[in-house]
Amino acid sequence: MFPSPPHARRGAPAARLAALSTVLLIVLVACSGSASSGASTAPSAASVAVASPSLAPTTTPTASTNPTPAPSFPASLIDDEGTAVTIPAQPKRVVSLSPAVTETLFAVGAGSSVVATDDSSDYPPEARPLPDVVVFGTVDVEKIVSLDPDLVIAGGAGFTSAEAIAKLRDVKIPVIVVSTPSIDGIYADIELVGRAVGAADKAKAITDKMRTDMTAIGAAAQAASAKAPTKPRVFYDVGYIDTTGQIYGPGEGSFVAEMIGLLGVDVITGDKVTYEIPLETLIERDPQVIILGINAFYRPTPATIATRTGWQTLTAVKTGDIRSVPDTEITRPGPRLAIGMRNLALAMYPDLDLPPIQ
Amino acid sequence: MSSILAADGLTVAYGDRTIVNDVDLAIDARERIALVGPNGAGKSTLLRALTGVLRPRSGTVMLQGIPIEAVDSKTVARTIAVVPELSQLPFAMEVQEVVALGRLPHDPPLSGSRPADRDAVVAAMERVGVTHLAERDARRLSTGERQLVYVAIALAQAAPILVLDEPTAHLDIRHQVEIMQLLVDLNERDGRTIVAVLHDLALAAHFFPRVALMSAGRIVADGPPASTLDAGHIRGVFGVDPALVRLPVGAA
Amino acid sequence: MTARTLPTDRHHSGLSGWLRGRPGAIAAGGLVLLGFLMVAGVTIGTTAIGPGDTLAVVLHRLLGLDLGGSWTTATETIVWELRLPRVLTAAVVGAGLAVAGATFQGIVRNPLADPYVLGTSSGAALGAAIGILLPVSFVAIQIGIVNVLAFIGAVAAALLVFRLGGAGRAGGMTRLLLTGYAVGSILAAFLTMAMYVSGANLRAIFTFLLGGLAGASWDRLFLAAPLILGGCLAIGLRARAIDGLLLGDAAASHLGVDVKRERGILLVLASMTTAAAVAITGLIGFVGLVVPHVVRLLVGASARRVVPLSAIAGAILLTAADLVARMLGDLPVGVVMAMLGAPFFLVLLHQTRSGYEL
Numbered sequence: 001m002f003p004s005p006p007h008a009r010r011g012a013p014a015a016r017l018a019a020l021s022t023v024l025l026i027v028l029v030a031c032s033g034s035a036s037s038g039a040s041t042a043p044s045a046a047s048v049a050v051a052s053p054s055l056a057p058t059t060t061p062t063a064s065t066n067p068t069p070a071p072s073f074p075a076s077l078i079d080d081e082g083t084a085v086t087i088p089a090q091p092k093r094v095v096s097l098s099p100a101v102t103e104t105l106f107a108v109g110a111g112s113s114v115v116a117t118d119d120s121s122d123y124p125p126e127a128r129p130l131p132d133v134v135v136f137g138t139v140d141v142e143k144i145v146s147l148d149p150d151l152v153i154a155g156g157a158g159f160t161s162a163e164a165i166a167k168l169r170d171v172k173i174p175v176i177v178v179s180t181p182s183i184d185g186i187y188a189d190i191e192l193v194g195r196a197v198g199a200a201d202k203a204k205a206i207t208d209k210m211r212t213d214m215t216a217i218g219a220a221a222q223a224a225s226a227k228a229p230t231k232p233r234v235f236y237d238v239g240y241i242d243t244t245g246q247i248y249g250p251g252e253g254s255f256v257a258e259m260i261g262l263l264g265v266d267v268i269t270g271d272k273v274t275y276e277i278p279l280e281t282l283i284e285r286d287p288q289v290i291i292l293g294i295n296a297f298y299r300p301t302p303a304t305i306a307t308r309t310g311w312q313t314l315t316a317v318k319t320g321d322i323r324s325v326p327d328t329e330i331t332r333p334g335p336r337l338a339i340g341m342r343n344l345a346l347a348m349y350p351d352l353d354l355p356p357i358q
Numbered sequence: 359m360s361s362i363l364a365a366d367g368l369t370v371a372y373g374d375r376t377i378v379n380d381v382d383l384a385i386d387a388r389e390r391i392a393l394v395g396p397n398g399a400g401k402s403t404l405l406r407a408l409t410g411v412l413r414p415r416s417g418t419v420m421l422q423g424i425p426i427e428a429v430d431s432k433t434v435a436r437t438i439a440v441v442p443e444l445s446q447l448p449f450a451m452e453v454q455e456v457v458a459l460g461r462l463p464h465d466p467p468l469s470g471s472r473p474a475d476r477d478a479v480v481a482a483m484e485r486v487g488v489t490h491l492a493e494r495d496a497r498r499l500s501t502g503e504r505q506l507v508y509v510a511i512a513l514a515q516a517a518p519i520l521v522l523d524e525p526t527a528h529l530d531i532r533h534q535v536e537i538m539q540l541l542v543d544l545n546e547r548d549g550r551t552i553v554a555v556l557h558d559l560a561l562a563a564h565f566f567p568r569v570a571l572m573s574a575g576r577i578v579a580d581g582p583p584a585s586t587l588d589a590g591h592i593r594g595v596f597g598v599d600p601a602l603v604r605l606p607v608g609a610a
Numbered sequence: 611m612t613a614r615t616l617p618t619d620r621h622h623s624g625l626s627g628w629l630r631g632r633p634g635a636i637a638a639g640g641l642v643l644l645g646f647l648m649v650a651g652v653t654i655g656t657t658a659i660g661p662g663d664t665l666a667v668v669l670h671r672l673l674g675l676d677l678g679g680s681w682t683t684a685t686e687t688i689v690w691e692l693r694l695p696r697v698l699t700a701a702v703v704g705a706g707l708a709v710a711g712a713t714f715q716g717i718v719r720n721p722l723a724d725p726y727v728l729g730t731s732s733g734a735a736l737g738a739a740i741g742i743l744l745p746v747s748f749v750a751i752q753i754g755i756v757n758v759l760a761f762i763g764a765v766a767a768a769l770l771v772f773r774l775g776g777a778g779r780a781g782g783m784t785r786l787l788l789t790g791y792a793v794g795s796i797l798a799a800f801l802t803m804a805m806y807v808s809g810a811n812l813r814a815i816f817t818f819l820l821g822g823l824a825g826a827s828w829d830r831l832f833l834a835a836p837l838i839l840g841g842c843l844a845i846g847l848r849a850r851a852i853d854g855l856l857l858g859d860a861a862a863s864h865l866g867v868d869v870k871r872e873r874g875i876l877l878v879l880a881s882m883t884t885a886a887a888v889a890i891t892g893l894i895g896f897v898g899l900v901v902p903h904v905v906r907l908l909v910g911a912s913a914r915r916v917v918p919l920s921a922i923a924g925a926i927l928l929t930a931a932d933l934v935a936r937m938l939g940d941l942p943v944g945v946v947m948a949m950l951g952a953p954f955f956l957v958l959l960h961q962t963r964s965g966y967e968l
Contacts, residue, residue, distance in 0.1 A: 135939055137813070138940045140656050142655050142688050143657060146685075146688055148682065158813055161813070163814075163825045164824075167692070170691065411864065431868060432866040435864060435865050440861070442864070445857060448719040448720060448856065449911040450911065452910060455912055459857060462853060462867070511857070
């Protein structure tokens, strides 16, 4: 319903979103008594990953030359919104408000300290039974407080409501906000989360491995792309609203666009902030390849794509060059990003021989 | 200076348009006076100036011997009760609630009605004979009933002077007479001073011992109807053949 | 405080007749109900906290009493920092909006008027949107800026309409209403623009438009409550002017009401009350429009009864609606009120024998 920045909630069916936003608009008009209407802007894909560029991360990837010292607390950190956060002791009760953070916490070995997550945290499987403190985007602050956490990690750029973050800080619960538009930022975020829970070394090991994997995949893909005379124009489809015909792709400057760019192709991007791409722009850019990002809630097929208004003119639709790829690992800025990168690369170059990511 | 209400050299003007022009009028307590005249003669404007809601350009209005602008508005309202024009009420209101609004000038700001207020409301409704309508929605009354209720508002105000602006407009002949008899009764039995603007010369002549005739902002005749409403005035002021107007004073 | 029964009131039959003559009894019953709802509001929530602990926490924080309860810090935080300010905010804002609604309906002599007739809603929403879109760091300060700008926007819109609409003129009410509508439309257009470019912040703006009590805190309550309660009290003291205006401007002045002055003061007071309420809870509809009518159905149209009883009834309605909204997973309170309150209002309208018409 709203452009939800990073840590994409595991998608939601576009039609349902459109219906829901219509209901909300009716309520809005009924409640506000004013003639205001956001009809033209309300709906948006939920599963797009990009952060507001104005919120540039203040942390930078740490150089790998300095071995991180053993966990030391109290720890003082600067989060991605520039807020200084002090964590007095090794957190034992951590609440994660985004699926990417949940994955990171489990990956760095802090999974046993996670006491609650948002309702989109579905990986690893151990995270699923944990209580949900975010339901359909609404943060249950009271439930979080009742769990008596010593650290809450939230998503930035509006992913977690600013109100909820402010309220948690009001009641003296340390909150770290992570949010980034770039692949390097994702590494930095993983390391930030690692430091916050006293697992900096493990986090560093993970990002080192990710860098290696990403570089290897990128190199292989570039090699494959070099065989073609020109770079193919590629559109990665992450969302579509049937009722309005709104199209969502990788936001300009987002890490998803960056990943696709690493494949040596000409990326067709959506708006930097709204991730939306006007149909006319899409037709003008004329993708030769369309990659459908599939998840549990968004399952377009080459057949359904062809029925979309105006899409019949696209070269990719005419030639039938439409491919599908699991979306979650690609759009979720977490430790499985290299898996997503590999899936993308294989979707683009099916003949590539890429070893599975361990 | 025994006048309860008096105008002295009263002039009211909007811009360069003079509506009331140098009017002198002295009304004694317990008097019953009708203001008549053609449309646009300035009758209603004179009433508004007399009741203190309109500031004159020059001249004075004396209320019980005091310049009316020196009297605070609540005291004015306790001395002069003006029967409200029949405006549409914004909400459903029972007749007794509407009549109770007449007690506003008597209410202490913090409390609602006291026993004296309730008695005044009940008495006012009885006086005009609308007690049986007390719980009816005032917006669903007939025009005649509504006019009586609005007179009751002014009665509940318990002011010695009662002012009415065309109280018989829109009423059928039976209700016109009913209102006139009520005014006579309020004057003669209760001793209230009555000042009424009337359209109907016959009603004025029949029910009012004193009639003031206005024309073009001035009072051109003032006295018993037989003298005020004679053939010459009717021809001169209204511009009609006096034979067309049958008045009980035999003007024709 | 309110009028006692007229002798003729005894002719009314049944409960409604009995109540009609006893505004004091209604007020007392309403206050008891409000107290009950507020206790329930503090006791009920996502986290189960017994009424004993709840009361102990409140007494401990309020009076320093130690009743030997065994609650945890989390419990204390939930009760004192989250639930209590929220419940009190609901009561205060509900009272303020209902009184403002009763005032506007009375002075513009229009039963369809609500607290937002002077464009306060659009002004507040635009102010809030500007606050949300300001390029300042997301977190704490922004929360305050949004509220302050919403208040300024609401007051500015009301003053503008007041000036342009010639509120002081006799019979200028239609002009005032139309001016309010026109100014509101202009502001709404700017708001739509702001929403269109808001990108990731759309959700935050939308939340404000929907209105709700999730953002309630002691700080905001302390800022807004004096304005709201002071406004209600001042309006209550001027209720006889509203009564006089029931019969129209001319009749009011003959009843000793300084129409121009009183109407100006009342418009300012009601706008200020509305602005303060909107600033801390966003646009909450329904209360201000419907509560005064419900009260009139019960006790008649006299503003000296309607204003104080509207305050109580508005507080009851919003407190109850927020309680239900929280129990249903923090739905927008306006949605709950419309869904539960509107049918109740329809039943009430239908059952009234006197044929109440708007």
